[in-house]
Amino acid sequence: MATDLAPPPVKAATKPGRPRERLTFRTAMLRYRWLYLMLLPGLAYFVVFKYLPMYGVTIAFQDFLPFLGYSGSPWVGFKHFEELFNGPDFGRLMFNTLILALLTAVFVFPAPIIVALMLNELRHSVLKRSIQSLVYIPHFLSWTIVASLTYLLFSVDFGVIATFFHELLGGKKVDYVAQPDWFRPIIVFQLLWKQTGWGTIIYLAALAGVNTDLYEAARMDGAGRFRQFWHITLPAIRPTIVVMAVLTSGHLLDTGFEQIWLMTGALNRSSADVFDTFVYYMGITQGAFSYSTAVGLFKGLVGVLLIFGSNWLAKRLGQRGLF
C-alpha cells in the first residue's frame, strides 16, 4: 500500500512546484488521496460559508421571499440599486462613511507611527517595555467592553467625563454619547485608545532593523539627535508607512460594524449610520433581504475597486502588493 504513496522527489524537479509529468485526474486523486482528504473539510467550509453567500448576492437583483427561495423569487433587475441611489439614505450613508474614513486617515493612521518613534527614542529599556505592555492591552478587549467603558465614563449620572465637562462648562449635564455631534469624536478616540499601542509593533520592528552603525557614523559627522532622526530613523520606516497606508486605503469603507453598532443609539443615528450598520438594520431588523443585500453588494464592489486600486498603487510605488 505504501509503495504507490511515494510523493515525487521534492527538490529534484527543475522547477519547484511543478512535477515534470502531467498527471491524469484519476492518478492524481489516487496518489494524493490523503492530501485531498485533508483538504476536503476546509474546502467544504469555503464553499458553504464563503461561496454560497457569494451566490446568494443574486437576491440583490430579486424581490427575494424566503418561501419562494433563490430560484423562485422574481427577478427585478437593478430596482434595489435605483432605490438606494435615489433614496434618502444614500447621501447620509456615503457622507457618514467617508467622513469616518477621513477622520481615521488623519488621526488614527499616524498615531502608531508617532508613538513608535517616541518609544524608539526611549533608551530606558525597562520603562520602554512597561509602557509597551500597558498600551497593547486594549487591543485584546472586545468592542463590547470598549463601548461599555465609554458608556460608564460618559454616564450622565456618575461618569467622570460628563462630570468634568459639567464642572468646566456649567449648565445642565449633557449625555454626550447620545449627541450626534459627539459620535465621531468618540469613535475616533475609541479607535486611538484601542489600536494605537498595538499598531506600533510593526513600526517598532522596522525601527529595530536599523543598523546602529549608521547612528554612530552620523554622530561622528556631528549630526545632532534631530538630524539623526530625520536622516536615518525616518527613512528607515518609510517603506513600512507606505505599505500600511496602501493596505489601509484598501479598507477605506470598512467602518467597524461592531464598534459603530455598539455606539449607535436612538438619538445619534443621523451621524452614526454607515453602510455596514444600515445593512443590518434593513436586513435583519426590517427583513428587507434584497434591498440590504444590494446595499452590501454596492459597498463590497467599491471595496474590491479600492483594494485593486491600492494594490496597483503599491506596485507603482515599488512595494510588494498583497497579490
Add this chain to the structure above:
Amino acid sequence: MPNQSPTHQHTLSSRVFDVLNIAVLLFLALITILPLLYVLAGSFASEAEIASRPFFLWPEKFVTTTYEYIFDSGTFVRALLTTICVTAVGTVVQVLLTFTMAYPLAKRYLPGRTLVLNLVIFTLVFTGGMIPTYLVVRDLGLLDSYWALILPLAINPFYLIIVKSFFQELPQALEEAARIDGCNEMGVFFKIVLPLSKPIIATFSLFYAVGIWNDYMSPLLYIDDSKKWTLQVLVRQLTSPDAQNAMAMLESVFFPTQGLKFAVVVIATLPILFFYPFLQKHFSKGVLLGSVKE
C-alpha cells in the same frame, strides 16, 4: 555615566526632549490603564459611592455583594459557561480545520493546489456580505445554535495562508523519513508535522480563542434565545442605555444597578488580562509573521 546610549549627545535640548518624551508616553500609558482600574474599583464599590465619586481607584468600603449576586444569578453563570464552552470547542475546531487545510496547500507538487489557493485568496477581496451569509446560516438550521458562533468563522483565510507558509518552511527530511517508514500523508501530518508546530499552534489557538471570546456580531446575528446569550451580549445588554429594558424584562428579579455594569465588564475582561502575558508574546510574533510572509 548618566546615559549608556552611545548615539546621543547630552545637550540640554536633548535632555529636555527626553523628559518630555517620557512624560507624554507615561500619560498615554495612564490613559490606557486608568479606565480599566476605575471599572475594577467600581465593581467593588457601593452604589452610593459610584454615584457620589466620579473617579476613584480604590473604593472607600469594599463591597462584594455585586459579585455574590452575579454568581448566584442563573443568567450570568449560564452566559459565562456558554462563552467558555463555545470558545473552547470553537478554538479546537478552528485550529484543526485551519491546520489540516494548510498542510496539503503547502505541498507545491499537489495538483489543483493553485486553484484552491486562489479560491481562498479571492475571499479576502470579496465576500457575500452579512445578509447572504445570514441566509446560509439560517438555511442550514443553525439559527439559535451554538455552532452558528463557530462554523461561519471556522477558517480565517489570513491565518490559513500564514500557516501554509510556515509548513512550506519546515524541513522536509523528517517527513521523507516517515514516508519511507510507511506513514501515509495523514500520519506524517499528525505524528511529525503537528508536534513540530507546537509554537505556531499556540499562537493561532490564542488568535482564534480571543476572536470567539470577543465576538459580538455573530451572537447578535444568529442568537435570539436569551438563554443562549454569551458574555459579550450580556455586557452589551447591561451597559447599553437603550437595551436595559430588555434585561429588566428578561428576569423580573433583575434590576440592573450601576455596580452590576462594572462587575460584568470586569468578568468579561479578566480572562483576557489573565492570558495577556502569553497573548502579548504570541500575538506580536503572529503580527510580524504575517507581515513578513505575506
